[in-house]
Amino acid sequence: MEDLAAEVxxxxxxxxxxxxxxxxxxxxxxxxxxxxxxxxxxxxxxxGITGSPGTGKSTLTDKITSVLRQQExxxxxxxxxxxxxxxxxxxxxxxxxxxxxxxxxDVFIRSxxxxxxxxxxxxxxxxxxxxMDGFGKDWVIVETVxxxxxxxxxxxxxxxxxxxxxxxxxxxxxxxxAGVMEIAxxxxxxxxxxxxxxxxxxxxxxxxxxxAQIKEAAWRAPVLKTVAVEDQxxxxxxxxxxxxxxxxxxxxxxxKVRREKTRQETLSLLKEEISRNVLEKILGKGRFDDLxxxxxxxxxxxxxxxxxxxxxIFPEEE
Amino acid sequence: MAGKKRIKVIxxxxxxxxxxxxxxxxxxxxxxxxxxxxxxxxRQTPEMIVEAALxxxxxxxxxxxLSGVHNxxxxxxxxxxxxxxxxxxxxxxxxIIPDEDIPGLKDSGVAAIFGxxxxxxxxVEFIKEKVSRN
Ligand code: B12
Ligand SMILES: Nc1nc2c(ncn2[C@@H]2O[C@H](COP(=O)(O)OP(=O)(O)OP(=O)(O)O)[C@@H](O)[C@H]2O)c(=O)[nH]1
Ligand SMILES: [Mg+2]
Numbered sequence: 001m002e003d004l005a006a007e008v009x010x011x012x013x014x015x016x017x018x019x020x021x022x023x024x025x026x027x028x029x030x031x032x033x034x035x036x037x038x039x040x041x042x043x044x045x046x047x048g049i050t051g052s053p054g055t056g057k058s059t060l061t062d063k064i065t066s067v068l069r070q071q072e073x074x075x076x077x078x079x080x081x082x083x084x085x086x087x088x089x090x091x092x093x094x095x096x097x098x099x100x101x102x103x104x105x106d107v108f109i110r111s112x113x114x115x116x117x118x119x120x121x122x123x124x125x126x127x128x129x130x131x132m133d134g135f136g137k138d139w140v141i142v143e144t145v146x147x148x149x150x151x152x153x154x155x156x157x158x159x160x161x162x163x164x165x166x167x168x169x170x171x172x173x174x175x176x177x178a179g180v181m182e183i184a185x186x187x188x189x190x191x192x193x194x195x196x197x198x199x200x201x202x203x204x205x206x207x208x209x210x211x212a213q214i215k216e217a218a219w220r221a222p223v224l225k226t227v228a229v230e231d232q233x234x235x236x237x238x239x240x241x242x243x244x245x246x247x248x249x250x251x252x253x254x255x256k257v258r259r260e261k262t263r264q265e266t267l268s269l270l271k272e273e274i275s276r277n278v279l280e281k282i283l284g285k286g287r288f289d290d291l292x293x294x295x296x297x298x299x300x301x302x303x304x305x306x307x308x309x310x311x312x313i314f315p316e317e318e
Numbered sequence: 319m320a321g322k323k324r325i326k327v328i329x330x331x332x333x334x335x336x337x338x339x340x341x342x343x344x345x346x347x348x349x350x351x352x353x354x355x356x357x358x359x360x361r362q363t364p365e366m367i368v369e370a371a372l373x374x375x376x377x378x379x380x381x382x383x384l385s386g387v388h389n390x391x392x393x394x395x396x397x398x399x400x401x402x403x404x405x406x407x408x409x410x411x412x413x414i415i416p417d418e419d420i421p422g423l424k425d426s427g428v429a430a431i432f433g434x435x436x437x438x439x440x441x442v443e444f445i446k447e448k449v450s451r452n
Contacts, residue, residue, distance in 0.1 A: 013372060013373065014372060014402070014403060014404075017372060017373055017374065017375040018375055020375065021326075021375045025322065025323050025324075083354075084349065084350070087349070087350050087351070087352050088322075088324065088352045089324075089348065089349035089350055089351060089352045089353050089354060089355070090349055090354045090355065091345055091346065091349045091355055091357065092354060092355060092356045092357070093357050095356055095357070095358050095359070095370065096357060096358065096359035099359070102358070102366050102369070102370060103363075103365075103366055105369055108373050109370075109373055109374075110373055110374060111354075111356050111374060113324070113354045115324075
């Protein structure tokens with residue numbers, strides 16, 4: 001296989017698209033390429049956009065992208081939609097609302113299916129972001145699955161996380177699980193052309209103030225109104241995002257957060273590699289199936305058996 | 319589900335044709351057959367369709383036309399795919415397409431045309447067989 005990493009670094013869009021597929025398929029060949037790309041990452045600002053289904057995440061992504069393009073910034077977009085747990089297939093519909101960006105060959109949009117991962121992203125989304133970053137995109141925008149509940153993984157992945165709410169969709173503070181309100185660096189109340197928008201803005205502002213009283217924080221999430229379909233409020237939104245970015249840089253938070261992110265990522269890679277290696281040894285030779293037979297027949301119990309297996313691989317030191 | 323290759327399909331409506339029932343139906347059918355389907359929506363230019371195929375690393379591009387624009391748009395998409403080095407992408411089409419146009423479309427590089435009344439299972443089977451051969 002060609003050196004996809006080298007081609008990506010030289011600016012080949014085709015190589016980037018193919019490498020992303022390898023990564024999505026968790027093809028072992030991807031790791032070497034990711035390794036070569038890694039030194040070139042860390043430059044892009046990663047913007048996460050999350051919120052309930054249909055609040056306007058894709059439309060907003062399109063408009064934000066368009067302002068960034070006017071500023072001559074390059075943009076990559078990762079749009080995540082759920083895979084069916086029954087068939088494994090997926091309908092990836094975010095592109096429909098990204099018509100302007102789709103018509104701009106300098107905007108790279110990749111739709112991703114979750115492939116069984118929970119939390120609003122695919123397991124490999126973070127690596128896909130790195131590829132776009134290494135390719136040289138100034139910004140990478142990540143649109144999560146619209147679940148609006150436990151999808152807090154984005155906060156660990158993005159530098160700036162926007163939570164999008166809209167009136168008339170049953171979006172209210174009460175319906176939000178605690179986690180989602182805690183990850184917002186910025187709130188956007190989209191569909192401000194609809195009634196109920198101002199009430200929602202007030203509700204969220206009160207909540208943000210309460211949070212500040214309960215727990216002191218260096219950053220207080222602003223609440224902005226937009227009408228994404230009409231491109232209203234996009235520029236102030238981008239200014240607010242830029243403010244957050246400056247805050248991250250000047251306060252030293254960016255360094256801290258990225259260090260923690262690196263720690264988590266490296267740790268989970270390590271866990272995967274260890275379990276893969278160890279499991280290969282254990283599951284090979286059919287001994288594991290024999291063990292399951294014994295457990296099913298209640299000749300052995302799973303608790304002691306697991307300890308015994310681990311004991312043979314990592315004998316306790318004298 | 320992880321660690322498995324999935325067929326990726328771009329489902330597109332080229333031109334100004336507003337008939338999207340067939341395209342939406344097939345997008346669902348393909349997803350239910352285990353494929354990952356990007357629906358691009360209406361009013362796509364051949365350039366947009368090919369750019370999407372490139373970025374999404376698609377295995378298949380599906381074109382749906384019910385307004386008689388297939389003789390221009392379908393071959394143009396094939397041509398642009400070739401220009402981008404995406405020769406191996408399978409192009410299939412459907413909609414209202416007169417029988418006498420089919421040989422010409424096939425000559426231009428469209429793998430197959432499926433008209434009204436085709437069993438969707440047959441379309442799925444055709445795609446699965448062609449893509450697995452690549
Ligand atoms: C419903 C319909 C409409 C609806 C469309 C609603 C919508 N959002 O889709 C409305 C009322 C809006 C409409 C409007 C018009 N329509 Co109309 N419409 C139809 C009708 C009755 C059915 C089409 C349909 O939805 N079929 C159901 C779907 C599931 O079938 P399908 O799309 O054919 O898909 C199947 C296959 O073709 C294939 N397939 C389709 N696409 C693809 C793609 C791939 C990749 C593959 C593998 C397979 C595949 O698989 C599907 C399953 O078997 C047809 C007549 C007909 N019998 O087809 C006329 C028809 C398509 N319409 C026609 C016309 C002329 C118009 C108008 C111009 C009328 C007017 N003067 O205003 C407008 C134009 C609208 C526009 N902006 O383009 C003509 C087109 C004539 C032509 N091609 O020369 C037709 C053929 C009627 C006729 N006999 O004259 N229409
Ligand atoms: N009235 C109004 N409609 C909007 C606005 N922004 C987006 N919409 C519409 O809301 C619908 C959903 O928009 P999307 O951008 O697809 O929303 P999304 O959050 O990406 O949706 P999912 O990805 O499905 O969760 C579309 O029909 C948009 O046209 C807005 O500001 N006002
Ligand atoms: Mg969306």
